[in-house]
Amino acid sequence: MNWDDFDAFCLVVDHGGFTAAARALDRPKSSLSASVARLETELGTRLLERTTRQLRLTDAGESLYRDISRPLAQLRERAVEALAQGTTVQGTLRVAAPYEFGAHHLAAVACRVMQDHPQLRVHLDVEHARVALFERHYDLVFSTMEHNAAPATVVTRRVYSLERGLFAAPPLLAGRETLAQPEELEGLPLLAGGEDQRWSFRDAGGTVAEVEMRNPRMRSGNAEVRLKAAIAGIGVVRVTSTFAAAAVAQGLLVPLLAEWTPEPLKIHALLPGKHVPAKVRVFLELLEQEASGAL
The missing domain is CATH 3.40.190.290 (D-Maltodextrin-Binding Protein; domain 2)
Incomplete structure (x- = not known):
């Protein structure tokens, strides 16, 4: 049994489909589909019913997901914690920010962090509307938070106060x-x-x-x-x-x-958990340098 196939199955369910999961994980959709197909073959049962419009769990799939999704999620969380302690900056950093802030303050930071760390990719979404916190699995969300507090599960770190x-x-x-x-x-x-x-x-x-x-x-x-x-x-x-x-x-x-x-525009950096991966840490450090004029 390949545990990566079990993990792929759970992630497809978590994201509501192969396309959304592939986008969030930065993996080819075909590889996720192959993982689930291989798992179904090994288990000898259908786990997902695929249609053009939606994805539905079979009874066997629902039972399997219920039994293994939580342990695998905990394992992924432990892996993130371990990576957060490391010094290698790699993978994909997903950032969202309101337009007024992102368009004028994050471009230089994103370019600098990619120059300093060639193995890192940056996906920067500059939004005109209010950013839905971590709905698209961002590593870092910038928000004005002028009228709404962040959920208790979100770690808030204020970065900027803009004139x-x-x-x-x-x-x-x-x-x-x-x-x-x-x-x-x-x-x-x-x-x-x-x-x-x-x-x-x-x-x-x-x-x-x-x-x-x-x-x-x-x-x-x-x-x-x-x-x-x-x-x-x-x-x-x-x-x-x-x-x-x-x-x-x-x-x-x-x-x-x-x-x-x-009154200044207060910008906060919102993190999806207390553990800060190296890629997020270096981005915030460079942002603080930019704010102080040192970048």
Whole structure:
């Protein structure tokens, strides 16, 4: 008996099919199919009913999965723990991040870690929508977590606090006096994030002010959409300063409320467990160097 075939069978069931399992494991679909077929031959029974639309366990398959899936999952976990203690950085690192952060802060880190470790591959998903925590078996997920806490099974490590600013196109501000207080924003159209309830500000003396998002002109979780709307003169946008830097340099946007600092965008690194593999560890170390300007 080949225990790898038993493991392949359980992983196909765990992921709901051969295609999803092959993608998550970075293995050819054909090798998983061959493993399950070989196991069925050795056991002399059908374990999976395959159709064009779904995969269904037979009675024998359900019984086998119930008996062996947990021990094999524990064995895989122990193997991950052992690898985490090692120094070899190899395999595939799967990372997901929100667009506003990933597009401007992770590219250099991903390139550097692959240059330093030729045996490592990186799959970097930059998402406009909220990332579903580890739904696609990521090794590392970056999240703003501004309104929702991570599940208890997820290890949270804060990495970044990104400076944000307020920006608007010059035509939108034409004929208006320079804004001095956050509450004056209520006289302008606002471009809110998908989950923004309020914008918070703090001045040099520590005074805090808030602007409620009662009726924004636009609401979108896509920072790039909001930025383009601001450049088009549709409204005032709150985004990270690095994200708006190019538009400001070209004169397409100007910063507002220079005496007030918007609440920063807090980015957390979320890990699927307490054991950190070497590939994740080196990525986070390089990210911290990038944050400090040492990269």
